[in-house]
Amino acid sequence: MNVKYKDILKEKGIRPSIIRLSVYTYFKENGGHHTVDFIYNELKDVLPTLSKTSIYNVLSLLVEYQLFKVVNIDQMETQYEIVSDEHSHFKCRVCNELFDIPCQHVHLNNEELNGYTIENQDLLFTGVCPKCNNKEKENE
Amino acid sequence: MNVKYKDILKEKGIRPSIIRLSVYTYFKENGGHHTVDFIYNELKDVLPTLSKTSIYNVLSLLVEYQLFKVVNIDQMETQYEIVSDEHSHFKCRVCNELFDIPCQHVHLNNEELNGYTIENQDLLFTGVCPKCNNKEKENE
DNA sequence: GTCCTTGCAAAGCGTTTGCACAGAA
């Protein structure tokens, strides 16, 4: 399994060190968006000499090679996710959790574009997630 | 002119201190999105004893009373803007400037919503702005 | 007098940097 991931890194021109492979594997197997701190805590038991600096390095590298994407929401800690299908994010203002929402990209017409070259777009919804909605209903 | 703004603050239940009124007036007259540091530097000549803490306080207050909105883009310093019409943001990756783009909100269909209550949405485009596009063309 | 506002200094916290050591090619 890891061999597969190793090859993906190699193909991209990234030398598959243990830390790089571990980080990449973690995201591949678990999905989602995670902070440096979270990944550090997830991997430090398996890699006892691990440092947060290395997590910063590896994640920056994976972003640079366009395997990962940075997710910046509000003043929250920076999160990272694997580059994948078009989707948007939903942040619950009650539990602060961040969800992926399937969502097509917006297509602006030419008058609006007006000379701008759009290379990327990020859509963020804020509100209340299903779980917190249910809790509020229970309390009524 | 400031009297008008004074009344807007009063109506919202905000006591119009000099700093609050100055900050609010600055945004009303100049528009756009600005950082704490920028506003501090714009106002410190008029208000010599001004501190950044006060700018933080005032902007947080204006956000709390829903006159202002927080704009967080990438790892850039937090910016603030007056709550106004629906629009999205465009960040130029060359000059790093942030532009307002007129843009209707996205409306998801019910299957996608799936129990989520959407209260707000922010759309961010990234790419190259017209000015930087022209510069690139000149260099070709 | 009481409450709200202001401003300084310090603390906090995520992130980056410098540098030396370790490891791979």
Place this chain on the structure above:
DNA sequence: TTCTGTGCAAACGCTTTGCAAGGAC
């Protein structure tokens, strides 16, 4: 040996906090 990767500690920059002084009512 040379180049790349790693990890510690310190520095950095934005933001928040504690607290005391000032000002409004």
